[in-house]
Amino acid sequence: MYETIQLEIAERKATLTLNRPTAMNAMDFTMMRELADCFEALHKEQGVQVLVIKGEGKVFSAGGDVKMMASSTDFSDFGTIMGDIARLVKAYYTLPMLTIAQIHGASAGLGFSLALGSDIIVAEQSSKLAMNFIGIGLIPDGAGHFFMKERLGTAKAKQMIWEGKVLNGEEALALGLIDYNVADGAASVVVDQLVGKLLASPILAMIETKQILHGANLAQLEQILQGESAGQVKMRQTKDHLEGIQAFVEKRVPQFNGK
Known part of the structure; x- marks a missing residue:
């Protein structure tokens, strides 16, 4: 059904796997659309109450496919892909289920924006977590500004975005960017335990709380x-990018x- 991702549904849990392991699960146009x-x-899967997102191979996701960007100079095409990212x-963000990001290896750029959009983030200690668009002269997309602000507040979000620093699990937990920092190799076990705990909870009430709080933030x-x-299309045309x-x-x- 999909070329770049895999979706498995087992009773009340769905697992979505980013599946471009030879490209470090970098997000090309196809993956963004898929x-x-x-x-x-998934909005129509009324029986699913928990969704886990993870990456196949050595990393969660290296972010947007930079080599694809380097080969594409059609800025109207880039505007279209920004539409898919917004979609x-x-x-x-509005899924009527609880979402968990299971991170190992790199989670960078758009891959980190996606992870930050999750309700619960579990990352392994040696993970490389980075909102690193600044390194290629771009601004965060995938609502990176929104999710960083949600987790850090405006002042700290600006500084983290401008710095583009790569964080490990311990550093990200100390900042509040993730919820669990676990030993290398332990993310899947911890996530399974979390899923079990959530499914044994009054999860309909938890989902209702999510929808009330997220609904208030939609505008x-x-x-x-x-x-x-608009900003990313503008930045794509700069000499710095x-x-x-x-x-x-x-x-x-x-x-x-600066040009």
Whole structure:
């Protein structure tokens, strides 16, 4: 059914696996569209009460596919993909189920935005967690601004976004960016335990609380997604961004000049 993701539903639990392991589960146009389609379809799965998102292979997700960006100069096409990103974020944020991100390895850029949109985030100690769009002259998308602000407040969110620092599980937990920092290799076991606990709880009441709180934030989420879409198209046309992706592909330090 999907090329880049896998969805399994077993009774009241669904598991979505990002499945481009040879590309570090980087999100190309196909994966972004398939995630949006999948999350929208999950709204109709009334029996599912918990969704776990994880990555196949060595990492959760390295973020947006930078090599794809380097080869694409069609900015109208980029505007279209921002529409798919907005679609996936809104569908994910409004899911009538509890969502858990199970992170090992890298969770960066758009991959980190997706994880931060989850209700509960479990990351292994050696995870590399980064809102690192700044490294290629871009701003966060996938509602990265919204989710960072939700977790950190405006002032700290700005600083973290501007710095683009790579955090391990312990550092991310100390900041409040994740909910559980677990030993390497233990994420799946801890998530299974959490799922069991949630499914043995009065979960309908928990989902209702989620929908009330998230519903109150939807107008701001929409506004931020629109700002990210316009801003990202603008940033894609800067010399700093072109230098950033060229430096990334060439594995060198970028030389930015504010243009």
